[in-house]
Amino acid sequence: MNTHHHSTVPSDPELRVKALESLLVEKGLVDPKTLDELVDLYETKIGPRNGAKVVAKAWKDPEFKKYLLEKPTDAIASIGYRGRQGEHMRVVENTADIHNIVVCTLCSCYPWPVLGLPPVWYKSAPYRSRVVSDPRSVLEEFGTQLAEDVEIRVWDSTSEMRYFVLPEAPADFQNKSLDELESMVTRNSMIGVEKIKEPENRS
Amino acid sequence: MNTHHHSTVPSDPELRVKALESLLVEKGLVDPKTLDELVDLYETKIGPRNGAKVVAKAWKDPEFKKYLLEKPTDAIASIGYRGRQGEHMRVVENTADIHNIVVCTLCSCYPWPVLGLPPVWYKSAPYRSRVVSDPRSVLEEFGTQLAEDVEIRVWDSTSEMRYFVLPEAPADFQNKSLDELESMVTRNSMIGVEKIKEPENRS
Amino acid sequence: MNSAHDLGGRHGFGPIAPEAENSEPVFHEDWERKALALVLAAGSLGQWNLDESRYSRESQHPVDYLRQSYYENWLSGLEKLLVEKGLVTEEELSCGRAFSKAEEELQKRLLQPEKVYSTIEKGGSTQMESDEPPEFNIGDRVRAKNRHPLTHTREPGYSRGREGIIEAHYGAHVMPDQNALGNRIGEHLYCVRFDAGELWGKDTPSKHLVFIDLWESYLEPA
Amino acid sequence: MNSAHDLGGRHGFGPIAPEAENSEPVFHEDWERKALALVLAAGSLGQWNLDESRYSRESQHPVDYLRQSYYENWLSGLEKLLVEKGLVTEEELSCGRAFSKAEEELQKRLLQPEKVYSTIEKGGSTQMESDEPPEFNIGDRVRAKNRHPLTHTREPGYSRGREGIIEAHYGAHVMPDQNALGNRIGEHLYCVRFDAGELWGKDTPSKHLVFIDLWESYLEPA
Numbered sequence: 045m046n047t048h049h050h051s052t053v054p055s056d057p058e059l060r061v062k063a064l065e066s067l068l069v070e071k072g073l074v075d076p077k078t079l080d081e082l083v084d085l086y087e088t089k090i091g092p093r094n095g096a097k098v099v100a101k102a103w104k105d106p107e108f109k110k111y112l113l114e115k116p117t118d119a120i121a122s123i124g125y126r127g128r129q130g131e132h133m134r135v136v137e138n139t140a141d142i143h144n145i146v147v148c149t150l151c152s153c154y155p156w157p158v159l160g161l162p163p164v165w166y167k168s169a170p171y172r173s174r175v176v177s178d179p180r181s182v183l184e185e186f187g188t189q190l191a192e193d194v195e196i197r198v199w200d201s202t203s204e205m206r207y208f209v210l211p212e213a214p215a216d217f218q219n220k221s222l223d224e225l226e227s228m229v230t231r232n233s234m235i236g237v238e239k240i241k242e243p244e245n246r247s
Numbered sequence: 248m249n250t251h252h253h254s255t256v257p258s259d260p261e262l263r264v265k266a267l268e269s270l271l272v273e274k275g276l277v278d279p280k281t282l283d284e285l286v287d288l289y290e291t292k293i294g295p296r297n298g299a300k301v302v303a304k305a306w307k308d309p310e311f312k313k314y315l316l317e318k319p320t321d322a323i324a325s326i327g328y329r330g331r332q333g334e335h336m337r338v339v340e341n342t343a344d345i346h347n348i349v350v351c352t353l354c355s356c357y358p359w360p361v362l363g364l365p366p367v368w369y370k371s372a373p374y375r376s377r378v379v380s381d382p383r384s385v386l387e388e389f390g391t392q393l394a395e396d397v398e399i400r401v402w403d404s405t406s407e408m409r410y411f412v413l414p415e416a417p418a419d420f421q422n423k424s425l426d427e428l429e430s431m432v433t434r435n436s437m438i439g440v441e442k443i444k445e446p447e448n449r450s
Numbered sequence: 451m452n453s454a455h456d457l458g459g460r461h462g463f464g465p466i467a468p469e470a471e472n473s474e475p476v477f478h479e480d481w482e483r484k485a486l487a488l489v490l491a492a493g494s495l496g497q498w499n500l501d502e503s504r505y506s507r508e509s510q511h512p513v514d515y516l517r518q519s520y521y522e523n524w525l526s527g528l529e530k531l532l533v534e535k536g537l538v539t540e541e542e543l544s545c546g547r548a549f550s551k552a553e554e555e556l557q558k559r560l561l562q563p564e565k566v567y568s569t570i571e572k573g574g575s576t577q578m579e580s581d582e583p584p585e586f587n588i589g590d591r592v593r594a595k596n597r598h599p600l601t602h603t604r605e606p607g608y609s610r611g612r613e614g615i616i617e618a619h620y621g622a623h624v625m626p627d628q629n630a631l632g633n634r635i636g637e638h639l640y641c642v643r644f645d646a647g648e649l650w651g652k653d654t655p656s657k658h659l660v661f662i663d664l665w666e667s668y669l670e671p672a
Numbered sequence: 673m674n675s676a677h678d679l680g681g682r683h684g685f686g687p688i689a690p691e692a693e694n695s696e697p698v699f700h701e702d703w704e705r706k707a708l709a710l711v712l713a714a715g716s717l718g719q720w721n722l723d724e725s726r727y728s729r730e731s732q733h734p735v736d737y738l739r740q741s742y743y744e745n746w747l748s749g750l751e752k753l754l755v756e757k758g759l760v761t762e763e764e765l766s767c768g769r770a771f772s773k774a775e776e777e778l779q780k781r782l783l784q785p786e787k788v789y790s791t792i793e794k795g796g797s798t799q800m801e802s803d804e805p806p807e808f809n810i811g812d813r814v815r816a817k818n819r820h821p822l823t824h825t826r827e828p829g830y831s832r833g834r835e836g837i838i839e840a841h842y843g844a845h846v847m848p849d850q851n852a853l854g855n856r857i858g859e860h861l862y863c864v865r866f867d868a869g870e871l872w873g874k875d876t877p878s879k880h881l882v883f884i885d886l887w888e889s890y891l892e893p894a
Contacts, residue, residue, distance in 0.1 A: 057701040057744050063768025064751065065706055067760060070770035073717060073778065077785035079709035086708065087698050127795040130840070142834065149680030149828050151726055152742065155717060161698055161708070165690035167742040169512075172679040174688070176882055177598065177872050185688050195879045200680065202826045203861055203885035204722075204798040205842060232693050260522050261481040266546025267529065268484055270538060273548035276495060276556065280563035282487035288570060289486065290476050323460045330573035335620070352458030352606050353522065354504055364476055364486070370467040370520040372734075375457040377466070379608065380650050380820065388466050403458065404533055405604045406639055406663035407500075407576040408620060435471050453684040461822060462734050469693040512676075512684050517735045596834075597873045600683060611833045612818075651819045665720075 091160035092231035094125045095208065098158060100225035103213040112210070113137060120158060120208075130157035130206050136199060137210045139238070143190055144197045145182075145236035146207040147175045153158065153201035155208045159234060166235065176200060186237040210234040214243075254342040294363035297328045298411065301361055302437065303428035306416040315413070316340060316352035323361060323411075333360035333409050339402060340413045341439070346393055347400045348385075348439035349410040350378045356404035356413045362437060369438065379403060389440040417446075451598055452607060454512035455504075459608040459650065485521040489528050494561040494569060497535045501630035505602035506530045578636025580622035584666070586640060589671040590616045594642070594664055602630030605668040613672045614644040617661060625665055638666040673822055674829060676734035677726075677836040681830040681872065695816060699879060707743040711750050716791060718785040719757045723852035727824035728752045800858025802844035806888070812838045816864070816886060824852030827890040834868040835894045847887055860888040 098120055102109040112119040116133040120126065133155060136144040148154065152167040166172050174207040175182045179196045183189070190196065199207040211233040215227060232238040271277035301323055305312040315322040319336040323329065336358060339347040351357065356368040368374050378385045382399045386392070393399065402410040414436040420428060435441040457463075477483045493503065507527035508515070515523060532538045537556070542549055551557065561569060586592060596611040597603065604626045622636035629635075646658035679685075699705045715725065729749035730737070737745060753776045754760045759778070764771055773779065783791060808814055844858035851857075866890040868880035 057707070057747060057759075058701070060747055060751075061699055061703040061706045061710065063746050064710055064765075067768050067770055068710065068714060068754075071760065071764075071774045071779075071786060073759065074713045075782060075785055078783050078788055079706060081785045081788040082712050082792075083705045085788060087705070090792075091698070106778050107857070117815065127793040128791075129795070131797045132799065132845075140883075149830075150677055150826060151729070163691065163693070164700070164742070165688050168688065169682075169685040170688040170737040173682040173685050174877075176796055177868075177876075178682045179880065180877070182688065186690065193879065195881065198880070198882045199883045200828065200882060201847060202828060203842070203848075205861075205863070205885055208806055211861050214799040230693055232690075244835075260485070260519075260525060261479070263525055263529075264484045264488065267488055267525070267543075270542055270546050270548055271488065271492060271532075274542075274552040275537065276552050277488065277491045277561055278560060278563055281491050281561050281566055282484060284563045284566040285487040285490050285570075286477075290567060291485070293570075294476070297626075308634065330571040331569075331571070334573040334575045335577065335623075342488040352608075353455055353604060354507070356591070366469065366474050367520070368466050368473070369638045371466065372457055372460075372463040373466040376460040376463050380646075380654075382658065383655070385466065389468065396657065398659065401658075401660045403606065403660060403662045404664075405606060405625060406620070406626075408639075408663055418505060427622070433471055435468075440468075444587045451683040452681055459674055459820060460734070461673040464733065493818060509684060511686065512682070513735060513739045517739070595873065596871075598681060649818075651817065 058132060070146070086156075086161050090125075090156060092158075092229075092234065093226075093229070094160070095155075095158035095234045096226045096229035097123060098125070098208075099210060099229045100222050102210055103217050103225055104222055109210075116208070125157040127157055130155050132203075132205045133158075133208060134205050135198065135208050135210050138212045138239075140212070141193070142195050142197060143236065143239075144199060144207075144209045145179055145210060146199050146201065148201040149173070149176055150200075150202060153204075153206065155206035158208055159231060163231070183237060186232060188238050208239060209234050211236075211240045214240050256372065289359075289364050290338050293328075293359060295361075295432075295437065296429075297363070298358075298361035298434070298437045299429045299432035300326060301328070301411075302413060304433045305413055306420050306428055307425055312413075319411070328360040330360055332356070333358050335406075335408045335449060336361075337408050338411050338413050341415045341442075344396070344416070345398050345400060346439065346442075347402060347410075347412045348378060348382055349404065349412060350375060350401045351404040352376070352379055353403075353405060356407075356409065358409035361411055362434060366434070386440060389435060391441050412437050414439075414443045419445050451508060452598055453508050453601065454515040457469070458606045462585075482521045485525050489495065489524050490570075491561050492528055495537070495556065495559045497537060497556075498531050499624075499629055499632075499634070500574075500592060501602055501624075501626045502531065502632070503527055503654045504626075505630040506534075508602065514582060576624040578622045578624060578634075580636045582637060584619055584636070584638040584640075586619070586638075586666070586669065586671075588616050588619060592640075592669045593662040593672040594662075594668055595670055597668065599627060601627065603627045603668075605664060606662065608649055608666070609644065609662050611617045611643075612644055612648050614642040614648070614662075617641045617643040620663070625667070627665075627667075640664055640666070640669065642669070673730060674820055674826065675730050676737040677730040678829045680828045697821075704743045707747050708733040711746050712792075713758075713783050714750055714754065717759070717778060717781045719759060719778075720753050721846075721851055721854075722796075722894075723824055723846075723848045724753065724854070725749055726848075728756075730824065798846040799853040800844045800846060800856075800866070802858045802860060804860070806862075808838045808841070808860075808888070808891065810838050810841060814838060814862075814864060814891045815894040816884075816890055817892055819890065821849060823849065824836055825849045825890075827886060828884065831864075831866065831870055831884050831886070833867055834870050836864040836870070839863045839865040842885070845887075847889070849887075849889075862886055862888070862891065864891070 116135040156201040319338040357365040507523045537623045594609040618641040620639040623639040625635045625637040642659045647654045729745045815835045818833040840863040842861040845861040847857045847859040866882045869876045
């Protein structure tokens, strides 16, 4: 006696998508080439390397960093990243005393122009449920240890404001090139679940 | 990419139960005759007709009603119903101004000695979720209309106290026999989702 | 724990769609009979208490808890407890065969068929003595604490942080949060009356009260 | 609505088990590419807004929401909206064939491949004008109201009834509860700082703040 009113096992999503695509194309509402363009955009052009460029530049250029913290949407647009899911940006800066982490407990809001599409774990129930109430256990799963006196700030993206973490620069950032720095910036450090790894510690 | 860590579709419960029974019997921990006795007890001896006897007696016998409201566990035991899931009883009385409803939002606590095992709907997520926040919509699903000025009291069985509703007696209860009255008492009226139907209104 | 079992005030589960009382059978499938009886018979071995049973069912993955039928959840809880308490091994459970008999002492605790009626009729009181006087009196304004324990609790989510009035004192009863961890401790238990508007917000229709049984350590003066 | 999507502070979902960043692909299955693209392309027809999309996904049965993968939920939400808004019929959806073309006016709104980049780059601002001055100032103590709307809201359950401090005022933004019902209205939006102990109880480790964006009508003075 099943009292659930949810649907029975959903049909294969592959078939569902195929049916939906051919239906919408036949209807005259979707152009298959548009779909290819959209996929290409998010698979090859919009991704976390964008954010890494923003971070590296902020580390090297104090003027840009000031601009980034004060007018984040404009500063990010000034190096070419803007638009959908990044219309209203806010940058939160990690320091020796403060560590920021971003989540969306209600769905999976994420700053697409700088980070691309979110990874599976960011959209998952374990992350969304736990990071607001027990961030230290979440950080541990990412191998991130913070000193006890570091203040953790969790940003729950409940509005269209999109949060983006400016990680702490590596110790010797002044001796590194922009390209070197950019290559050290991980996606996870810009979500706030990891710190930038110093070269000797990198796996 | 499934991010759930729940089990895959559970195996057929029929097979699960069979395997569990033969395992526990082989272990020497369960006697199959005991299982039959338990099933027989709850299928034929302990059920809502017990509660109906309690209610009918309370309607006819003011002394018993007083005893039932003041010492419910003892009063119910005095007519033979006691034990598991009814160790600590409390009787709440419906009147022209007050309507009581019982639920267990956290599992499905229910006064077994007087009502038997709970119906499927009582254990279901729709009832458990909704009756505490929107009891009137729940009553509507049971075809129960209450005047706007009737106070609704919902009892959430979060402890081992077991709540039991004493429904309002039918209008002409004094002219009816105990047996007649008993036959008018429904299980649902003792949970509080229905009122006693007057003979002319009964379906 | 804040899991799927804590259903009060949740939305989206659809209609109740009750079966008609006079046609609903006690059991809908034959295996449900056995599931009930196995849970009761195994429980009578005395290797776990009621709160441990509840905790075992609650600590399933939320999807399993919500999609399984009620007796399936009972089975899941029983299977987990049997293994956790060492009564059967994972391997025995998965193949449905005993690799060895249970210990003699445990076999002696088997519920005999002729003891079924008296055992059920006896039940198990949760009333206990407490050395402490009750902290609250009838009529006191209290607030249910905003607690989020990771383990078993009987303080429903929808009551947390909300104010009510002590309606009754039931004496000291076994404290479920501790009982689920194997510690049988008595603690004062109260029935607390909440106005529905306090629980569900100002737009809630009036003339609606909710009574919740809450242990003393769930409460603070309001 | 208080449904399964409102995950903050819930327990029992197990480990996060993240894939390693440098080996996780953008899409894990080919159909996920198409699911994303279909949602974006259909959304660009302008027949629903972002909050209607979210509401459509949230209002699935909780079991479906939690057991389906993320893009499956996107598909479910899209299918529901297409039917609700009259773009396709149930019958067309179930057989995957169009019985008629869409209306001319609607076909004209089709997103052209050459417009993809500029459309995505343009995005959609939610900033609006408001005739009202903001009710709260930075530093004000506020309480998130204990609200339980049956429809879409962006006030998470774990913040309700809890006190915090206005950390920022973001101006007026489209109010999601109304937007999900098709009414585009601007309302002041604030970032509110909560101490974790206020949200999760006194035993919560200190040095932990949670910032939540909340609209003015979600808040009251504390």
